[in-house]
Structure formats: structure tokens, C-alpha cells
Amino acid sequence: MLYRADMVLPMSTPPVPCGAVRVEGSHVLAVGPAAELTPQPGEEIVELGASTLLPGLINAHCHLDYTRFRGALESRHGFTEWIKNINGLRRSFTSQDYIEAIAEGFEMLAENGTTTVANIESFPELLPQLPVPPLRTWWFLELIDVRARLDEGETLMGALSFFEKHPEWLGGFGLSPHAPYTASVDLYRLARTCGEKYGMLSTTHIAESVEEHEMFSHARGPLFEFLGGMGRDNSDCGHGSALSHLVEHGVIGGNCLIAHLNYLQDYDYDLVAQTGASVVHCPKCHTYFGHAPFPLKTLREHGVNICLGTDSLASNTSLDMRAEMREVVQFHPVTDREAVEMSTLNSARALGQAGKLGQISPGSVADLVAFPDDVEVPVAPNPYHRVVYSYGKPNLLLVNGQAPG
């Protein structure tokens, strides 16, 4: 099968005007100028015309469970109030609501060109009730033990056996200790150990809010008070940043995708670089909460791999990675090309899929998207700009070489 488009962005190599991509089964066989990739006898050709064809976008941080929470929560009373409110909202939804929310979330992702999602699953007991996911998905089982001790062994074994029995689910699974204020060091250690023993990924939220920063760095503030009131032993607070608290215990490794990292002490930059962890910035969620500027430039100067994610619709208005790219380009010294890299190459690297996902090259997986040239700037000279500023639905979406069912 040969896909031809006016512009092909392989990401790992320079743009190819009038390009073509040959796909066989689930993989890419070749990419190059259409003039050189001539059709083989009987080969089917898909002409995409005035479109940009690139690797499917990767959303490195999402909570599909909360797809129906759009517009339900306010941010103006601060992060701690938001946490309290989302906990209340979570209890008012049924399992069926969540199952439908996950399906709607997948649909929104696909409509906006995402083929892979790192999804945090708060209700792993729903997994056996879900249909085969249409997109490549890493399911990160959320671990929280601030209220009650979790039988993490049982959760883990249940998930392991579930995924073993479902090889048709593309992607993988990992663990997600929620955040240092809701998950103990023991849960983080479990996630780190599973990374070392089984190559499992992990993800977590760290240094998201000023309240979390106050809690760990200064043992004060509304989050500190709220969690202390719930019975959390806050003796780990007041000794350093939220990140340093975890790094000092040796529980953050290169298998980890750290969401947010908005509030850092000077010493944190070297720490995060030393762990080898990737950082997921969620630009629109960042704006929603009105956080202090994300230290993107300093993290990059320290060699940290930075990806983009949407977070959930409880703190965002869409699950569109192009909107995240526009936001990051607007607020940071990031080029259109770098924004697309953060949504393809960098996220693939974070997921341990470098060379397979996030790029179009011989042997890479055929997860592809094409966006029609609908950008306001007529045929922008910069092809990455056309992707970032496109608004329409893709005219091609392939996951593992096939249109998602």
C-alpha cells in the first residue's frame, strides 16, 4: 500500500515534498519522494493530495476516565479545592459512565490525529469490561494509598494476567503512583522495581501546583493542611522539594514519565536529569490552573526529554495535541518543528519506543496521520507550521497499518 501526500514529515529525517510512504501490514517499508517510490504492480495507492502526512501524534499524559468532566470544575479557588471537587465528582459517576467516557475520549483523540495515548487508569477493575481499544494505549494503573493501604501486589498481578490474556491490545501497561502527596514512597518503589525487573513504564504527577511546592518545601499551605487532616503523616514535608523527596529515596528512574514539574528548586534540575526520566508538559492544563511559567528552557538545557500531553478534560477543553502544540509555541521559545517533535519523537522515546513510534522510517510501526492543508496561512513555507495550525479532522489515521475500528 502506497500513501502519497504533498508533504511527508518523517520526523527522524527531513521533510519530503511530494512524498510517499509504503506500508506493508503493520509496518512502514519505505519513505521518500513519490517520484522514487514508484508503485509496484498491483499495489494500491492512496492519494492524500494537499495534506501533510506524519507519524500519528502521541499524547503522553491523559486520563480518559474524566472525559465527561469537561467544564465541571473551576480552577479559580486553587489546586487543593480542585482536588477536593474532582474527588466528589468521581463518586457521582457510575462504572458505565466511565466506560462510555473512555470510548468518547478515544474518539476525540482519533479525531485530532492521536494514535498513541499514555492513559492513567483510576478504575483498573473496568478493564475487563472495555472493548479492544481503538488506539495504541499504555494503561497506567493509578496507585494511591493516602487513605487506606492498597494491596498493590493483588492489583499488579491482576493487571499482569489481564494484559497477558489480551495481546490484541496495542501498547502496554505500567504503574502510576499518583503524586508524592497521595502515594507513599513504597508505591513509588514498586513502580521503580517493576521497571527494573519487567521493563515496565511508570508515570506520576510531581510539583504540579504551588500548594504541593509549599507542602514539601515548607510544610505549610492548604494541601499540607488538607492531607494532614485526612491523616497523612506529613513528616516527609519541610525537608526539600517534592521531586528531591522522591529522588533521595531512589524511586524515580529512566522508566518514568513525570507529568508537570512546574515548581522546582534550583537543585531539582540536576536531579531530574540524573534520573533519566522524561517530563510531560501539559500546556493547556497549565494555563487552566494559571501556574507559574513552566521551566521548559532550563529543563531542556539540562538535557531532559520533554513531551506533551493533554491531561484530562477535568482541566482542559479538548484532547487535541495540536492545541497543546500551539500553546507551547505561544508561551515558550519552541519552534513549530520542536513542538511536533515533543508530540512524536520525544514521546516515543519516553515510552521506550524510539525508532518504532513517532517517526516514519523503514521498520517503524505504521501509525500515521494526515492533516489536510486547512491552515489560515496559505501553504505555509514551514511544513511543521501547517500541522500545528491545522484544525480539521485528519483525512487519514492508521494504527498498526489499519484505520482504527
Ligand SMILES: [Zn+2]
Ligand atoms: Zn494528570
